[in-house]
Amino acid sequence: MNDFMKDRYGVDELTTIMGIAGMVLVLIGTIAQWQWLTYVGLILVVLALVRALSKNLDARKRENERWLELAASIPGAGSLLSGKGAGSAGAAGSRPTADDLKRQVRTTKKMWKDRKTKSFLKCPTCGTMLAVPKGKGKLIVTCPKCRTRMETRS
Numbered sequence: 001m002n003d004f005m006k007d008r009y010g011v012d013e014l015t016t017i018m019g020i021a022g023m024v025l026v027l028i029g030t031i032a033q034w035q036w037l038t039y040v041g042l043i044l045v046v047l048a049l050v051r052a053l054s055k056n057l058d059a060r061k062r063e064n065e066r067w068l069e070l071a072a073s074i075p076g077a078g079s080l081l082s083g084k085g086a087g088s089a090g091a092a093g094s095r096p097t098a099d100d101l102k103r104q105v106r107t108t109k110k111m112w113k114d115r116k117t118k119s120f121l122k123c124p125t126c127g128t129m130l131a132v133p134k135g136k137g138k139l140i141v142t143c144p145k146c147r148t149r150m151e152t153r154s
Contacts, residue, residue, distance in 0.1 A: 009055070013064060018047055019044070022045035027041075118131040119134050119152075123150070
C-alpha cells in the first residue's frame with residue numbers, strides 16, 4: 001500500500017482547478033436541482049482523479065504546461081489560475097518543498113501571534129513578508145532582501 005502513488009503523476013495546477021470546478025458545479029447543480037450540471041461536475045472530479053493517478057507522466061506534464069500557458073494569457077485572473085500568483089514557490093509547474101511549507105507555517109504562526117501590534121505587507125519585488133508597527137501613520141519601508149523602498153500606512 002505504501003507504493004500506491006509511486007510512479008503516478010499526482011496533483012498539479014490543472015488537476016486542482018478541475019477538482020475545484022467539479023465540486024463547485026456539483027454543489028450548484030445540487031442546490032439548483034439541475035441534474036445535468038451535477039453530472040458535469042462529477043465528470044470533472046473523476047477526470048481530475050484519473051489525471052492524479054495516471055502513470056503517463058509526459059502527457060500529464062504537457063497538458064499542465066498547456067494549461068499554464070492558457071491561464072497566464074487570461075487578463076486579470078491569469079496569475080491566480082496558472083499557479084504563478086503570490087505565494088507560489090519556484091518556477092511554473094514546480095511544487096513547494098517541505099522547507100517552503102515549514103517556512104510558510106512559521107510565518108503564519110508569527111503573523112497570528114503579532115497581529116495586534118504589527119501590520120504585514122508583502123514586498124512587490126521579491127515577495128518577502130515585512131512586519132511594520134501598527135498605528136504609526138505613513139512609513140517608508142525598505143525590504144531587507146532586495147532593498148526596494150515603498151511607502152505604506154500602518
